[in-house]
Amino acid sequence: MDIKSLKNYLYWLYCQFELITCSYLMEPWEKLLFYTFNITMLVMVLYTAYIFVPVHISTAFQFFLHLLGNQHENTVSLVK
Amino acid sequence: LKNVNEMLNCTKFVNQIVHNGGLYKRPFNEAFEETPMLVAVLTYVGYGVLTLFGYLRDFMRQWKIEKCQNATERAEQKDFVPLYQDFENFYNRNLYTRIRDSWNRPICSVPGAKVDMMERVSHDYNWTFTYTGRVIKDIINMGSYNYLGFAQKAGTCQEAAAEVLSQYGAGVCSTRQEMGNLDKHEELEELVARFLGVESAMAYGMGFATNSMNIPALVGKGCLILSDELNHASLVLGARLSGATIRIFKHNNMQSLEKLLKDAIVHGQPRTRRPWKKILILVEGIYSMEGSIVRLPEVIALKKKYKSYLYLDEAHSIGALGPSGRGVVEYFGLSPEDVDVMMGTFTKSFGAAGGYIGGKKELIDYLRTYSHSAVYATSLSPPVVEQVITSMKCIMGEDGTTVGKARVQQLAENTRYFRRRLKEMGFIIYGNEDSPVVPLMLYMPGSNFTTTCHVLKIGLFVFSFYLYVKCIYVLKRS
Numbered sequence: 001m002d003i004k005s006l007k008n009y010l011y012w013l014y015c016q017f018e019l020i021t022c023s024y025l026m027e028p029w030e031k032l033l034f035y036t037f038n039i040t041m042l043v044m045v046l047y048t049a050y051i052f053v054p055v056h057i058s059t060a061f062q063f064f065l066h067l068l069g070n071q072h073e074n075t076v077s078l079v080k
Numbered sequence: 081l082k083n084v085n086e087m088l089n090c091t092k093f094v095n096q097i098v099h100n101g102g103l104y105k106r107p108f109n110e111a112f113e114e115t116p117m118l119v120a121v122l123t124y125v126g127y128g129v130l131t132l133f134g135y136l137r138d139f140m141r142q143w144k145i146e147k148c149q150n151a152t153e154r155a156e157q158k159d160f161v162p163l164y165q166d167f168e169n170f171y172n173r174n175l176y177t178r179i180r181d182s183w184n185r186p187i188c189s190v191p192g193a194k195v196d197m198m199e200r201v202s203h204d205y206n207w208t209f210t211y212t213g214r215v216i217k218d219i220i221n222m223g224s225y226n227y228l229g230f231a232q233k234a235g236t237c238q239e240a241a242a243e244v245l246s247q248y249g250a251g252v253c254s255t256r257q258e259m260g261n262l263d264k265h266e267e268l269e270e271l272v273a274r275f276l277g278v279e280s281a282m283a284y285g286m287g288f289a290t291n292s293m294n295i296p297a298l299v300g301k302g303c304l305i306l307s308d309e310l311n312h313a314s315l316v317l318g319a320r321l322s323g324a325t326i327r328i329f330k331h332n333n334m335q336s337l338e339k340l341l342k343d344a345i346v347h348g349q350p351r352t353r354r355p356w357k358k359i360l361i362l363v364e365g366i367y368s369m370e371g372s373i374v375r376l377p378e379v380i381a382l383k384k385k386y387k388s389y390l391y392l393d394e395a396h397s398i399g400a401l402g403p404s405g406r407g408v409v410e411y412f413g414l415s416p417e418d419v420d421v422m423m424g425t426f427t428k429s430f431g432a433a434g435g436y437i438g439g440k441k442e443l444i445d446y447l448r449t450y451s452h453s454a455v456y457a458t459s460l461s462p463p464v465v466e467q468v469i470t471s472m473k474c475i476m477g478e479d480g481t482t483v484g485k486a487r488v489q490q491l492a493e494n495t496r497y498f499r500r501r502l503k504e505m506g507f508i509i510y511g512n513e514d515s516p517v518v519p520l521m522l523y524m525p526g527s528n529f530t531t532t533c534h535v536l537k538i539g540l541f542v543f544s545f546y547l548y549v550k551c552i553y554v555l556k557r558s
Contacts, residue, residue, distance in 0.1 A: 019126075020122045020524060020526065021129050021526075023526075025130070026133065034133075
């Protein structure tokens with residue numbers, strides 16, 4: 001039962017997507033073109049995210065650590 | 081003493097205008113809800129995608145990759161001024177054609193509460209249609225103007241019309257002024273005058289022609305027409321044909337109208353500064369695309385203050401508003417003598433065809449002589465006249481039953497129920513609470529098409545126009 005309602009919900013979401021982007025009105029080859037373009041763009045965005053997001057996060061983390069690290073060193077020298 | 085009386089009259093007049101609450105005897109609920117931001121953005125997204133695909137298809141047609149199925153110029157005319165390059169043709173080719181099987185569908189039965197429709201399919205994506213021959217039966221009709229259900233194939237109206245058909249025939253073959261003036265027409269006009277509460281009335285063969293042919297007879301050059309923003313094409317055409325100066329005020333906005341009236345009185349005609357010969361205000365009872373009702377008490381107060389004339393087009397509101405169906409004047413509790421020209425049509429609530437104009441006897445006698453429609457147009461066909469007479473007598477209760485009054489009250493109940501339930505379901509509905517015209521906003525082109533497809537599958541016929549689905553409520557029989 002849960003699977004069935006989940007499937008219905010997913011189908012409803014797909015219908016909403018079709019209506020909003022008007023791909024319900026397109027001829028089959030237009031739909032193919034549109035979906036190919038969309039899926040290609042989506043895959044490229046996800047791939048770029050997969051490659052670059054960890055590098056960006058670690059660089060940002062290092063940057064903030066550098067900022068905080070400097071302060072820590074200063075306080076340590078004062079204590080000394 | 082005369083001065084004191086005049087002063088007292090003036091103060092009474094000022095009270096009528098300033099205390100606006102006193103003008104309205106019942107609450108006036110009109111709403112044009114704002115589009116939600118998300119819906120607006122998504123609608124634009126949908127249109128953007130379709131426009132891109134439209135450019136792609138146009139490119140393919142230009143380079144002969146795809147066969148061009150819409151109208152184009154001939155090869156010899158390629159160097160002439162292009163006919164099909166503007167946005168309207170682009171829209172027609174690429175957007176409208178995709179969804180155009182939702183409307184202009186032929187029906188094959190009387191448009192009562194349920195209607196039969198011919199099934200129609202398209203094998204090349206709506207460029208051409210073929211009829212399969214099957215008839216889809218018993219679709220709930222929400223798109224015709226049959227407000228009170230008088231367009232029937234059985235019943236007193238139909239029997240009376242059939243009898244008159246066998247007596248008079250169907251054709252009149254003459255204009256009203258020559259030999260087309262039957263005793264039936266005289267009977268109809270006397271009945272219409274009694275129904276509206278005016279001195280005299282005149283009936284014409286076509287509702288559109290009533291407006292477009294009679295406004296030129298009433299006003300001419302040197303007169304001013306103040307017309308609502310959303311007036312019907314027949315009023316606009318009549319105003320333009322007359323040659324008068326036309327100024328537009330914002331829809332149902334009384335401040336805009338008052339400003340225009342003040343400017344007209346103060347400044348007069350544009351170059352010569354002479355006073356205007358006549359100022360005519362053109363409004364409709366119910367606006368068919370917005371579902372809004374005119375603010376008639378305020379319009380009449382303004383008309384009296386600035387001494388102008390009022391032309392009220394009650395095409396949709398006659399028979400549909402008011403406790404006994406006498407129209408928007410009765411709905412607000414006003415006197416019909418305040419409206420100078422009361423125009424209406426027999427197409428909507430009476431189930432016939434044609435229009436009428438009612439007013440003072442001098443006005444109607446003048447129109448009998450000078451109206452283009454009286455001189456050149458064929459008069460109403462006798463069975464149609466009899467249909468109007470029978471349905472009008474039914475509404476007034478003169479046929480001895482309370483069927484008419486029951487129908488009018490049922491329509492009011494149905495209108496309120498329909499609007500309330502649609503709002504509860506979450507749709508955006510425009511217009512006044514009491515108007516039987518219910519514009520339901522769908523916004524996205526895709527949902528427009530899908531709604532009309534699916535509601536047809538479940539058995540509802542809606543009249544859809546571009547972004548709007550207009551469901552005009554029809555009296556539901558048990």
